[in-house]
Amino acid sequence: MSEETSPVPPMPELPPRAPSxxxxxxxxxxxxxxxxxxxxxxxxxxxxxxxxxxxxxxxxSSPLPEATTEAPQETVEATPEEVFNEAPGAQDFTITLKTTSKQCFGSAGCNITVEPNLSYGGLLPLNPGKTYSITYEVLGSEDGAVIQTMELSDQTSLTFRSTTVSTASRGVKLTAKVTDIEEQG
Known part of the structure; x- marks a missing residue:
């Protein structure tokens, strides 16, 4: 018996591409x-x-605006009122001391003159129309804390007196802290 084989179709040169x-x-x-x-x-x-x-x-009901003879009105935007810190406290301020003169006497200590350097860190700005009386202490003096007062006006104008203290030794570092804030009229 002879088997019949069906002819095999020729193979393509390139493999078929999958649909993209x-x-x-x-x-x-x-x-x-x-x-x-x-x-x-x-x-x-x-x-x-x-x-x-x-x-x-x-x-x-028409899609186009009606013609008018009136002049267009300008829109006036309301400016928000600025909010100020009406009751600043000592915690809103930091103070450092700037040494303006220093005279030391061997092991006897030093005479040091300092000026306050005030920074405001409150969340709301201070009212520029108000003046604040700021009391602070200078610490590290041979005689104990020295209490001073300065005035802050227009948010940036600071009026103060220099402070001169004596220290027990050359290595003493003077510090300061704000203790009270009062609003002046």
């Missing part, structure tokens, strides 16, 4: 972008429509 799936993500992304864009435009249109008057007597 690159279009699907692109088309999906395009569709999502159009939907999101449409929603955004719809939201903006809704906001615009919400800002138009709801009163039927003043609402216009």
């Amino acid at each position: 799936r690159r279009r699907r993500p692109f088309l999906s992304g395009l569709a999502v972008g159009l939907v999101v864009g449409g929603l955004a435009v719809g939201g903006v249109m809704a906001l615009v429509n919400d800002s138009e008057p709801k009163d039927p007597a003043t609402a216009s």
